[in-house]
Amino acid sequence: METKWILTGIVLVCTVISAAAIMVPLMNTPANSIPQGSATGFILGTTLPDSPATAPVYNVVRKESTFEGSQKVMEVKSSIPSEKEAVIFAEKILVDYGGLPKDAVLSLVKQVYLEKYNLKTETVEEQYPQFTQVIYSQQINGSPVVGPGAEINIELGENGELLQIEKAWRHVEYGGEVPIISASEAYEKLQRHELLKIPQSSLSGITISDVKLGYYAEDGEHDQKVYSPIWIFYSDQSDGLPFPYMVDAMK
Amino acid sequence: MQLRRIKIPLLVLVILCAVITSPVAAYQFSMTSSTVYYQASTYPSLPYATEMHNTVSNWLTGTPGWTQTFYHTSGYVDDTDFGTTGMGLNQAELHYHYGHGGNDGTHTYLPFLNWPTTSLYHSEVLKKWDATNKWVILDACGVLTDTDWGGALKYSHGLLGFTSNKTPSTDLPDRFLRNTIDNDYTISYSWQRATQATYDPPVTARVIFDTNDQLQNDHLSGQGSVAANEAVDDNTIYVSTWAC
Numbered sequence: 454m455e456t457k458w459i460l461t462g463i464v465l466v467c468t469v470i471s472a473a474a475i476m477v478p479l480m481n482t483p484a485n486s487i488p489q490g491s492a493t494g495f496i497l498g499t500t501l502p503d504s505p506a507t508a509p510v511y512n513v514v515r516k517e518s519t520f521e522g523s524q525k526v527m528e529v530k531s532s533i534p535s536e537k538e539a540v541i542f543a544e545k546i547l548v549d550y551g552g553l554p555k556d557a558v559l560s561l562v563k564q565v566y567l568e569k570y571n572l573k574t575e576t577v578e579e580q581y582p583q584f585t586q587v588i589y590s591q592q593i594n595g596s597p598v599v600g601p602g603a604e605i606n607i608e609l610g611e612n613g614e615l616l617q618i619e620k621a622w623r624h625v626e627y628g629g630e631v632p633i634i635s636a637s638e639a640y641e642k643l644q645r646h647e648l649l650k651i652p653q654s655s656l657s658g659i660t661i662s663d664v665k666l667g668y669y670a671e672d673g674e675h676d677q678k679v680y681s682p683i684w685i686f687y688s689d690q691s692d693g694l695p696f697p698y699m700v701d702a703m704k
Numbered sequence: 705m706q707l708r709r710i711k712i713p714l715l716v717l718v719i720l721c722a723v724i725t726s727p728v729a730a731y732q733f734s735m736t737s738s739t740v741y742y743q744a745s746t747y748p749s750l751p752y753a754t755e756m757h758n759t760v761s762n763w764l765t766g767t768p769g770w771t772q773t774f775y776h777t778s779g780y781v782d783d784t785d786f787g788t789t790g791m792g793l794n795q796a797e798l799h800y801h802y803g804h805g806g807n808d809g810t811h812t813y814l815p816f817l818n819w820p821t822t823s824l825y826h827s828e829v830l831k832k833w834d835a836t837n838k839w840v841i842l843d844a845c846g847v848l849t850d851t852d853w854g855g856a857l858k859y860s861h862g863l864l865g866f867t868s869n870k871t872p873s874t875d876l877p878d879r880f881l882r883n884t885i886d887n888d889y890t891i892s893y894s895w896q897r898a899t900q901a902t903y904d905p906p907v908t909a910r911v912i913f914d915t916n917d918q919l920q921n922d923h924l925s926g927q928g929s930v931a932a933n934e935a936v937d938d939n940t941i942y943v944s945t946w947a948c
Contacts, residue, residue, distance in 0.1 A: 494745070520901075524893040527920065527944070561905045565946050567916070572855050573939040581916075586947055588905050601904045601948070619900060646748050650871035653804050654845030657746045672875065672902060692849060693947060694906040696869040 494644050495686070495698075498660040504635035508666055508682035508702060511593060511625035518673040519550055522608070522617030529567060529581040530610050536562040536585065542613035543587035547605070553589065554622055557605065560590040561694060565608075584608040584616055593625065593668065599685060599697045602670030602677065621673035625680055633702040636664055639684035642700045649683060649699040662695060663687040669699055730769040731925045732836065734796040735760055736785050738803030738816050740778040747804045747815055753777060755874045756802045756843075763881035764798075769926050779817045783824050786814075787832045787856075797838045797925050800877065805844030805866070812850040814842070826853045831937065833860035838922070838930065839891055843876060845869045854912040854941035859933040861922055863912040864895045867945055876902045884924035891922045896946060903948035910945040919944065 534542055539562055547553050563586045569579040591603035601621060608617040634642075642648075646656060649669060664687070668680040682702040687695035735757055741747035757775055764770040773796045776785055781803075785792040793799035806813045806823065816822040833840065833856045840856075842848065842865035849867045857863065864880075879901055883894035892911045899909035913919035918931040919942050 522897075524890055527890070527893050527896065529916075561947055563947055565944065567919070568943045569916075570851055570854070570941050570943050571939055572852065572941060578940065583944060588947060590905065599904060599906075601902060604904050606900060606947075651748055651750060652845055652869045652871050653750060653843070654869050655746050655804070655806055656748060674875075690868050690906070692867045692945075693908045696906045 494657065494659075495640075496658065496660045497640065498662050499664060501636040501640060502664055502666070504633070504637070505666075506632060507630035508633045509594075510628045510631050510682065511668070511680040512628040513623045513678050513680070514626050515624040516673065517551060517620055517622040517624070519618065519620040521615075522619070525610070526584050526608050526616040529583060531582070532611055533564055533582040533585045534609050534613050536564065538613065539564075539585040539587050539607075539609050542609055543607045546607060546613075546615050546618065550618060550620055553605075554591070554624070556591050556593055557589040557622075558592045559587070561586065561588040563588075584610055591622065591670065593680070596682075597665055597667040597685065598670050598680065599667060599699065600670040601672040602675065603668075621670075623670060623677065623680070628679065631682065632704040633666075633682050634684075634704055636666075636684060639700040639702060640664075640686070643684075643686055643698060647700065649701055652696070652698070659688050659698075661686045661698075662689050666702065667697075731798075732771055732773045732796040733760070733764050733798040733800070734773045734785070734793050735775045735800045736781045736802070737775075737777045738781045738801070738814065740817060741804070741815065742818055743820070747806075747819060750803065750872055752872050752874055753802070756800075756872075756877060759874045759877045760800050760881065763878070763885060767885055767926065781816050782822065783828055786824055786829055787837070788824075788828050790832070793840060794833065794835045794837045797836060798841070799837065799839070800841045800843065802843045802872070805842070805847040807846055807849065811852065812847045814844060814847065826850060826855060829853075829856040831858040832856055834858040838862070838925070839864065841865065841877075841880075841895075843872075848910040848912060851912065851941065851943060854914075854943070855939075857912070857914040857934075857941065858937050859914075861914055861918040861931070861933070862891060864891070865910055866899075866907065867910045868906060868908040870903060870907045873902050881924075884927055888923060888927050890920065890928075891924060892919050892944065894924075899948045900946070905947045907948040908945055909948055910943065913942045916942045918942075 566580040587607045589605040591598035671677045684700045686698040737753040739750040739753040787794040814824040837860040848865035879898035883889045921931045
């Protein structure tokens with residue numbers, strides 16, 4: 454009879470300790486730490502920017518589309534420029550290709566190596582230099598232009614040898630103001646997956662780290678006449694630059 | 705009698721000539737498009753399934769010697785298309801897959817219609833790609849972030865894909881195949897050119913080849929030299945990754 458009471462007591466104590474272990478952390482969670490948005494959708498990890506009632510559109514007045522390059526870019530080189538050297542080489546090279554546009558910003562410098570990878574040991578056994586990439590993108594009055602039609606990509610080999618250059622650039626002029634939706638309205642559209650382009654990846658649990666008003670440039674082969682405003686929701690990627698989820702900003 | 709003696713060898717010669725000069729279905733390609741998903745809140749439907757197939761098919765069937773072994777869409781796409789049981793893409797030199805890519809935090813995968821019940825992980829195709837297959841294109845987000853996919857290359861040569869997010873574009877297969885067929889570029893360079901012309905820097909593309917010789921020298925079958933298969937299947941692969 455005494456043993457029965459002792460056992461009942463132990464069970465009760467264990468139950469109280471377990472309940473406390475679960476409840477205390479929950480009760481201490483600050484209310485504002487709950488992420489905005491659903492864990493199954495987008496999560497707003499930043500504050501939305503102020504939303505102007507209107508935004509500029511830009512008319513395309515001239516398009517530059519240049520490509521020079523060869524398969525040599527994939528070959529293994531004895532050396533490639535450092536990231537610092539590559540930018541200096543790129544700026545010099547660009548003089549012969551119409552110069553660096555005033556609305557260009559340096560967006561990426563990257564040394565590319567061919568890696569011999571061992572699947573069993575999960576290690577890179579050897580690295581062979583291939584080329585150094587210098588990439589410029591377009592920014593109009595501080596607004597980013599995303600897409601393949603606003604890019605200068607230069608690939609350099611030994612001693613800064615130009616292996617490949619691709620310049621897709623649209624020169625624009627102010628074309629007036631258009632009414633736009635707010636950033637919060639755009640975020641609602643994002644949650645409903647009303648995107649300019651649907652990515653080929655999961656749309657669950659994506660944290661938005663930055664939001665900007667910007668523009669989209671189709672690739673150089675398309676006859677795009679106008680840059681219209683878009684809301685860009687950036688999400689960090691494990692590899693490379695943040696990925697832009699684009700929502701049409703036009704009302 | 706003498707006329708008959710001449711006629712028979714002549715007939716044999718004519719038949720031989722006809723056989724030799726007629727286009728032979730020497731190369732095969734296959735394609736899978738997984739663009740519709742039951743869990744649409746996670747994997748929304750993708751556009752251009754038909755257009756993607758038309759682009760790939762028009763380029764290849766318009767090139768002498770190429771025929772299609774199979775084209776499966778959404779509900780008909782499953783693991784066996786990827787050679788898990790030995791057939792599937794192993795019957796074709798080139799396989800093109802278009803769809804979503806997934807990442808569970810440890811490994812990447814290809815989700816299919818009934819995801820998460822149906823999907824393909826690298827472990828299911830480990831050392832399964834050989835025989836006829838030479839190249840597999842995974843036109844999906846981030847799948848090649850996971851280099852373990854390279855383990856599928858037993859005697860197959862290369863994997864082409866992405867290590868970042870990306871969006872659908874029919875320009876991608878169009879440019880890739882134009883580079884391989886019209887320009888006779890190597891497979892790896894054709895992919896580099898096509899990905900860079902179609903996307904911008906947040907997108908990163910990757911090739912994984914079984915040997916460096918294949919990465920540097922493989923051309924699409926019928927368009928130039930194709931490097932030898934790996935002599936002995938080992939555990940090393942060659943990886944190159946660039947910003948688009």
